[in-house]
Amino acid sequence: MNQADHNDRFLPQDKELRARVRLFGELLGNVIWKLEGKTVFDAVETLRRGFVSLRKEEDPELRQRLMDDITQFDTTLTERVIRAFSIYFSLVNIAEEDLFYRWRRAQVSSGEPLWLGSFDQALRELHDDGVTAQELEELLGQLHYQPVFTAHPTEARRRTTMENQRRVFETADRLNQPGLGDEERRLITEELEGQIQILWRTNEVRVRKPEVQDEIKYGLFYFEESLFEAVPQSYRFLEKAIRRIYGVNPDGSLPMRIPAFLHFGSWIGGDRDGNPNVTPEVTALASRLAMEQVLREYIKRVNELRNVLTHSSYMCEPSAEFLASLQADSTISNAVFQGASDRFETEPYRRKLYIMRYRLRETLGTVSRRIRGEAAVLPTNSAYATPDSFLHDLKLIRDSLISHGDRNIASGALTDLIRLVETFGFHLHHLDVRQESTVHTEAVAEILRHIDPSLDYTAMDESARQQCLAELIGRGDELPQPDRAALDERTRETLEVFEVIRRMRGEVGPDGIGTYVISMTHAASHVLEVLLLGRLAGLAGEHPEHGAFCHLRISPLFETIEDLLHVEDVLEGLLSNPVYARLLAASGNVQDVMLGYSDSCKDGGILASSWNLYEAQKKIVGITDRYGVRCQLFHGRGGTVGRGGGPTHESILAQPPATVQGRIKFTEQGEVLSYKYSNVETAVYELGMGATGLMLASRSLIRPPRCDRDDYRETMEELARLGEDAYRDLIDHTPGTLDYFYEITPVQEIGYLNIGSRPSHRRKTDRSKSSIRAIPWVFGWAQSRHTLPAWYGIGTALETWRGDDPARLEQLQRMYQEWPFFRSLLSNCQMALTKADMRTAAEYARLSHDTDLSERIYSRVREEHSRTVNEVLRVAQLDGLMEETPLLARSLQRRNPYLDPLNSIQIHLLRQSRGFEAENEGNGDARENPWISPLLRSINAIAAGMRNTG
Known part of the structure; x- marks a missing residue:
């Protein structure tokens, strides 16, 4: 049986999904009838049935009746x-999520090859390609997979709603x-209706705009809710696939070491670009807060292990290294056991875990006091100062268990905790x-003006700036510090950011701060400026004994x-700058x-x-290779296709050859x-993909x-130029397009939606394309x-390039079949085209006050x-x-x-609101x-329906 045939056996049945959706719909209907009454229930049902009928067959009279109904709703009924x-x-x-989870679970249970993108399928492909266990180990050792959570204002759901869901x-x-x-099914269904009732009673729209602190906690939610479970599970799936395809050693161990390659980043609380x-x-x-959360998870898991590793010293003999560490802990045993220092003497692992829990609590207590604004010094004699020392203790227990024949016990919850610490550290x-x-x-x-009044940095050209900065950064002696009190408030705050970076590296560990990202990097001096500011804060420089040091990773x-292009x-x-290098x-x-x-x-x-x-990535890697530097590309992808989104597995495979480099x-x-x-189940799937x-x-x-084939690249170069010309012709060179956008989309109203701490525009009153951020730009069109940003210009480019030449069409068709980049591009385009709806878009176009303008622009959009x-x-x-x-x-x-019906309601609401x-302007x-x-x-409802915001 081939892979395709196998997967077909397990493809989710649409009738199963329809049955589950029908059940949910009935339960929701019950809740609405019970809590809101006949009026709301009938209004919902009339619109639902009416618009379902219109999708099957257009009926202008029915459409008008439905619109008349909508315009008669008062605000309360409309909200309901x-x-x-x-x-x-x-x-x-x-x-849908549950159905796909069941589908994957059925495949795993079958014992047969798994889905495309699973560890099982990927390792089979590598094995079939002749990759040995040694080569696979070498490959795994160079992997670094890092999603970075950001707080852009695109997630409309509240954390409370997500927990209910x-x-x-x-x-x-x-x-x-x-x-x-x-009877069991009836009871579960009743419980399910109760959960849906709670969803109905919960306000899904925030009543106030979130502060950055709220966004920080929102980002941390995912670690607690799924990732602390999903990460060790992901490694388990990889281990299972290795055993299945590459076998095991005689002692049952894997034939290769699996280093921790899953890592996580965040911008939440660090992204100050445009967010005061x-x-x-x-x-x-x-x-x-991040450190506090991960320490709480470790304490919880160590607590659980205390009741699992109950081995008696009468039944087994721990390793000498483990016993030596237990002896070294005797200095704090009185504090740990509050006088009963001989507690668990015959249960050595439990004793060790009690001591480890105490040390973690000491570390956590210090962090919590700092969060409360108190001055707190870590008690290094009793607390864990670093995750390495905690990890060392966990591995001592693991190795000791293996030494007396308990490898299977060691590979359970203990190994999961080791994986977590390797992944998350204390940061x-x-x-x-x-x-x-x-x-x-x-x-x-x-700063330079204050250090040396003769230095006029603003008057220097790029070459002079680079030279000046390199000389200052490369000085062997201490740099003179400016008088803080004499500096502008914004400059003082900029310096404080670098001091916080230094301080946090000391508190949470060197991995606590990731990269310093410079948006709008136009010149090399922009990177050197950040390095100079880091040098002033003690993050880089020359150590008298150890030479150059740099604790700042800078990303243009x-x-x-x-x-x-630059x-x-x-x-x-x-x-090429010796100081920077x-x-x-x-x-x-x-x-x-x-x-x-x-952007x-x-x-x-x-x-x-x-x-x-695509081309920039090849240039970047080519340059870094030439200078003997390893490159890590950081992809600023949004959620939607219009912002670089799309399936992660396919998008990584579509990167230029030899640019990913692990x-x-x-x-x-x-x-x-x-x-x-x-959800844990989906997180495991996504991390694996x-x-x-x-x-x-x-x-x-x-x-x-x-x-890549040269002829494919040449074709793509021409397509990109044709597509850009078509896009700019509409957006940049057609008068009134931006006015059309602001009038026929809810982009102005998105500013009232309490979904992010960051403004939707760089300059509040500026309607230009350069002022509006990419997120509301995509959100409004969606x-x-x-959905214009995700597809506009592709049709014109393809049609113009191929003309009436069958050979050119064949070339494009081969590119789609053979070139992952081109296939991914057009696959994502298909999704965006499917989410677009030109009949509905025409209704929005009627919101414009200038009917000639809106008809002209809408016609062009529809034709394209x-x-x-x-x-x-x-x-x-x-x-x-x-x-x-x-x-x-x-x-x-x-x-x-x-x-x-939601789009029709929104159009009516936009008219009424505006x-x-x-009428009340200025009042x-x-x-x-x-x-x-x-x-x-x-806005929230349409975003949920399209699974699309920004």
């Missing part, structure tokens, strides 16, 4: 109807138990810091199309480079963005976070890399069912949409969009009849607008 559809979408999402998932999964009796609420104090709080995640380049330039200029961020100039300027070598000789998908796509369209990012780091944000990491993508894309570390659908299907040789991913296609199609504000606060609340709920 929106909430009904919103909760319905949440339940559909849960039903998790309970629905767990309760519904119990219905899948085999042999369930009628992220202060140095907030960054310190984020680091400490939990690597907290990145980000700031915009001009902030550093202004700070450096002012290239965001716009123009920036991507990558070479910046990197050449840096790596020396400090980079001291920091590990890894150059981080971040690529911004969102480059907003700037020049999806084709130019995708291709320029390391990948990418942002995870918005709804992607909750969809991937809200990403890690196997990294393994397979990194084969160049152990095998000669494949090369809400109005245009039709052209792109036709061209993509022609190139992919498909009869319908997403034909190759039928389950996902059905999922999206299933949502449309329920999105239609009309109210026009009151936006919060007094009665239409704002239901409007915000409609």
Whole structure:
């Protein structure tokens, strides 16, 4: 049986999903009838049935009747109807997630080859390719897979709502138990209805805008909710696949070592670009809260182990190394056992674990006092000062258990805890810091003026700036410090950020702070400025005995199309600089480079963005290879296709050959976070899919890399140019396009939605494309069912390039079949085209006051949409969009009849809300607008239905 046939056996049955969705719908209906009464129930049912009917067959009279009904709803009834559809979408999402989890569980239970992207499938592919156990060990040893959680304002759901939804998932999964009796099923169904009732009673819209502290806790939620379980499970699946495919040693051990390659990062509390609420104090709080959370998890697990490892010294003999460590602990045994210092003398592992728990609590107590703002010094004689010492104790127990024949016991919960400590240390995640380049330039200029009044940094050209900065950074003596009191407040705060970085490295460990990301990097001097600021804070310099040191990893961020074209100039300027090269070598000789998908796509369209990012990666790795430096690319991907999103496994495999090199780091944000990491089961799946993508894309570390075909690259170069021209012609060169965007989308109202601490615009009153952030840009187009940033220009580019030449069409078709990059690009495009709905988009277009303008622009969008659908299907040789991913296609199609009423309601609410504000301009606060609340709920509901925000 081949892989495809096997997977078909386990493909989720659509009828199963329909049955579960129907059950959820009935239970939701029961709740609405019981709590809200006949009026709300009938309104929801009328719209549901009416729009389902319209999807089957257009009926203008019925459509008008439904719109008339909507316009007659008062604000209270409107909110109730929106909430009904919103909760319905949440339940559909849960039903789909549960079905796919059951599908994967069935495959695992079968003992046969697993799904594409599983550890099992990836290792079979490598094994079939002749990769030996030794080569696999070498490959695993170089892997570094790091999702980075960010707090961009795209996740509309509250943490409370997510916790409630998790309970629905767990309760519904119990219905899948085999042999369930009628009475048991009835009781579980009643419990499920109660969970849905709680969802109905819970306000899913935040009543106040979240502070950064709220966002920090929101990010930490995923570790507690799923990742502390999912990480060790992921390693277990990998171990199982290795045993299955590569076998085991005679003693039952694996034939290779599996190092910890899963890591996590965060921007939450460190990303200060455009967010004045992220202060140095907030960054310190984020680091400490992360440390507090991971220490609590360790204490909980050590507690559990105390009741598992109850071995008696009469029944086994622990290793000499373990007994020596237990003896060394005697200095604190009185404090641990409160006078009963001989407690558990014959149960050595329990005794050791009690002592370890005490030491962890001492460390935790210090962190908690610091969070409360108290001065606290770590009691180094009793606390764990570093995760290494805690890990050392855990491994002593493991090795001792193995020494007396208890390998199977050691490989249980103890090994899981070891995996957690190897992954999370005491820092939990690597907290990145980000700031915009001009902030550093202004700070450096002012500092240099105070240090030496003859230095006019602002008057220097780029070459002079690089020379000046290198001389200062490379000085062997101490740099003169400016008088803090005389500096501008913004410069003082910039310096404080670097001091917090130094302090947090000391508190939570060297891995607590990740990279310092510089947005809008246009020149090498922008990186050297940050290095100088780090030198002033004691993060880099020359040690009199040990030479150069650098505790600052700096990542330039290239965001716009123009920036991507200048990558070479910046990197050449840096790596050829002897001072920078020396400090980079001291920091590990890894150059981080971040690529911004969102802004480059907003700037020049999806084709130019995708291709320029692809080419930039090859240039970057080529330069770093030439200078003998290892490169780590940091992909600033958004949640949606319009912001670089898409399936992680496929997107990693679609990277340029030999550029991944075992390391990948990418942002995870918005709804992607909750969809991937809200449930343990899904988190395990997603981590596996990403890690196997990294393994397979990194084969160049152990095998000669494949090369892209020159003719494919030349074709793509022309397609990117044609696509950018088409995109810019509409967005940049057609008068009124930005006005159209602001009038026909809810982008202005998104600013009222309390979903992020960061402003949606860089400059509040500026309507330009450069002012609006990429997230609301994509969010607005998605809400109005245009989804334009993810596909516009592709149709024109394909049609223009191929013309009437059959040979050119054949070339495009071969590219789709053979080139992972091109296939991934057009596959993601198909998803975005499916989520677009031109009939609904036409209704939004009528919101524009300038009907001639809106008709002109909408017509162009509709024509390009039709052209792109036709061209993509022609190139992919498909009869319908997403034909190759039928389950996902059905999922999206299933949502449309329920999105239609929400879009119709939102259009009505936008008219009412804007009309109210026009009538009351200057007379009151936006919060007094009665239409704002239901409007915000409609934004949430449509986002849930499309599984799309930004």
